[in-house]
Amino acid sequence: MTVSQRPALLGGRPLAAQPLPIVRPRFPALAEIADDLEQALATGHVTNHGPHVQRFEQRLADMLGVSAVAATNCGQSAVMLLLRAAGVTGGEVIVPALTFSATPHAVAWCGATPVFADVEPGGFGLDPRDAERCITDRTTAILAVDPYGIPCDREALVALGEAHGVPVLFDAAPAFGARWDGRPIGGEGDGSAFSFHATKAFSTTEGGCVSAPAGSTLVARVAVLRNFAQVRGADCDEPGMNAKMTEFAALLGLAQVDDVTRRIDHRNAIAVRYRAALAAVPGLRTAAPPSRATPAWLYYPILVDPTTFGLNRDELVAGLAAERIQARTYYSPACHLLRCYAQPRQRPLPQAEDVAARVVALPVYNDMTVEECDTITAAIRRLHEHAPDVRARLAAIATPPGPSLDPDPDPSPGPDPETAGGVARSTS
Numbered sequence: 414m415t416v417s418q419r420p421a422l423l424g425g426r427p428l429a430a431q432p433l434p435i436v437r438p439r440f441p442a443l444a445e446i447a448d449d450l451e452q453a454l455a456t457g458h459v460t461n462h463g464p465h466v467q468r469f470e471q472r473l474a475d476m477l478g479v480s481a482v483a484a485t486n487c488g489q490s491a492v493m494l495l496l497r498a499a500g501v502t503g504g505e506v507i508v509p510a511l512t513f514s515a516t517p518h519a520v521a522w523c524g525a526t527p528v529f530a531d532v533e534p535g536g537f538g539l540d541p542r543d544a545e546r547c548i549t550d551r552t553t554a555i556l557a558v559d560p561y562g563i564p565c566d567r568e569a570l571v572a573l574g575e576a577h578g579v580p581v582l583f584d585a586a587p588a589f590g591a592r593w594d595g596r597p598i599g600g601e602g603d604g605s606a607f608s609f610h611a612t613k614a615f616s617t618t619e620g621g622c623v624s625a626p627a628g629s630t631l632v633a634r635v636a637v638l639r640n641f642a643q644v645r646g647a648d649c650d651e652p653g654m655n656a657k658m659t660e661f662a663a664l665l666g667l668a669q670v671d672d673v674t675r676r677i678d679h680r681n682a683i684a685v686r687y688r689a690a691l692a693a694v695p696g697l698r699t700a701a702p703p704s705r706a707t708p709a710w711l712y713y714p715i716l717v718d719p720t721t722f723g724l725n726r727d728e729l730v731a732g733l734a735a736e737r738i739q740a741r742t743y744y745s746p747a748c749h750l751l752r753c754y755a756q757p758r759q760r761p762l763p764q765a766e767d768v769a770a771r772v773v774a775l776p777v778y779n780d781m782t783v784e785e786c787d788t789i790t791a792a793i794r795r796l797h798e799h800a801p802d803v804r805a806r807l808a809a810i811a812t813p814p815g816p817s818l819d820p821d822p823d824p825s826p827g828p829d830p831e832t833a834g835g836v837a838r839s840t841s
């Protein structure tokens with residue numbers, strides 16, 4: 414075995430010539446928006462529902478096939494406004510345990526209690542059967558999620574809500590541009606919230622929006638609530654917040670919105686390539702979305718069986734880091750085990766806990782090349798092939814310093830890819 418065939422952790426050359434960070438946001442050149450931005454800055458009309466935000470909202474509504482959309486300053490505020498506009502000010506909101514912490518946080522900030530339900534066996538979305546078990550007379554909404562940008566099965570959840578007279582809302586923060594039966598998601602149930610954070614396939618740096626089906630008044634309510642709930646001058650009938658989008662964010666969105674379909678299609682081609690290269694690797698389960706879904710693939714999740722793969726998921730992540738490839742363990746821990754929500758009475762949620770314990774989220778970019786994707790899958794296969802030595806090496810690194818018998822103590826992990834994408838982050 415030559416040095417170059419060995420994993421970087423064992424002294425081989427890192428497979429990625431350039432660091433491959435977990436996300437790689439790209440934005441339009443400033444020149445593309447410079448005239449409009451300069452004009453907005455010159456007039457001082459930079460926020461408070463300016464003309465570019467209005468144009469952006471119309472474009473989003475056309476794209477999603479809904480009658481109206483309300484733009485917001487971020488995804489979490491969009492989820493909070495969605496809940497509040499649907500009437501949630503207390504009670505219990507059923508959420509999947511497998512999601513980013515922003516989902517239960519939004520519920521808690523609306524004065525309601527998140528009640529955690531499990532995800533579907535073999536999938537990632539909220540399990541309608543387990544959600545049904547959680548419904549009580551205290552339930553004020555079901556808030557489903559599209560984890561990793563994979564649309565959850567909306568039909569079963571909407572039917573569940575209708576059967577019990579409970580609003581069904583979607584935290585679609587990771588999934589803007591995803592499709593179901595070929596049509597963009599966003600018009601189902603009682604309403605959806607999206608994020609345009611820099612980690613997403615479509616980004617306005619920070620930003621988000623709320624959409625709802627035609628005929629709904631929910632978006633109009635969100636538009637009031639995001640502006641301090643002011644209705645008549647400065648008077649307010651209820652507590653509002655400031656969640657308005659800026660003109661700068663809207664201009665960035667307008668400059669990219671025509672590219673969303675291409676981006677989503679490209680991400681799906683990358684996911685297909687990941688799957689083809691990894692499905693046969695012993696001990697890996699690759700993500701297979703529902704057949705009717707076209708995900709927005711924020712990341713590509715794989716599940717690691719340590720016994721068969723030879724490494725646990727943390728060892729795999731460490732091995733990839735040495736190859737200059739940044740993978741993450743989203744969404745882990747599952748949200749019902751976060752310190753702020755864990756409680757002794759919480760029942761086990763085996764599916765969500767299993768995913769959270771074994772998942773590795775691999776990078777997917779709007780401009781990921783097939784060579785970059787192949788580098789990542791080659792690194793994973795190489796780590797599997799050398800699993801016993803990789804495990805021993807990691808154990809040696811973790812052992813407190815003592816007399817070293819290792820002839821090659823430098824694993825040469827290369828530059829830290831954590832900040833290589835330009836967005837230092839600890840969020841999904």
Ligand SMILES: Cc1ncc(COP(=O)(O)O)c(C=O)c1O
Nearest residue numbers: 487488489513515586608610841
């Ligand atoms: C499921 C989910 N909900 C809400 C959010 C919050 O979105 P933002 O970061 O735009 O506030 C995120 C962020 O990634 C998310 O993944």
